[in-house]
Amino acid sequence: MSNQITITLPDDVYQKAEHFARLANRDLASVLVDTIQFSIPPISQEAAILEPISKLSDQQVLELTELQIESEEDSRLSELLDRQQAGILTESEHSELQALMQIYQEGLLRKATALSEAVKRGLINKLIYSIS
Known part of the structure; x- marks a missing residue:
């Protein structure tokens, strides 16, 4: 179509x-x-069904401004990125790295969108907040 x-x-x-x-x-x-x-970029099925940020309550938006990848996933992502840079990443690790990168990127996009929405709603001051 x-x-x-x-x-x-x-x-x-x-x-x-x-x-x-x-x-x-x-x-x-x-x-x-x-x-x-x-x-x-591709969007996971999980991300595709999430409620748009603009439809969330102020509290939900503020919670999303603090969104971070799980510590276990973050550690594994760092490990896989190190292995990739060293040129020793296996094929299965490459697939795992792609999946973790997608989780990371979707989370970062959701967080950035929440920050933008929070500023738009006057929930936070745009001058004092940065994405980390």
Whole structure:
């Protein structure tokens, strides 16, 4: 199934995409579809069913601003990243690393979105909060 949308691109983005499409001998629409498809990371089934941050209560939003990866997962992630950098990561460890990276990235996105929502609602001061 396909959906048709209309978007307005800044001139420089349009020109880059059009130039690339000509160089690749492809139509502009397919270049833009591929670019969008490859730039959006996969989302786990668990993350896909979460309530949008904007629908949460103030308390739930504030709790999410403190979201952190579980300490066991964090330790294992660090270990696997070290093994990857050393070039000794096994295939099964690579799969585990990808899964943990997805958990980490989805959590970070959820936390950042919660921080943005908390600032928007006036629950926290944007000048004193940083993502860690």
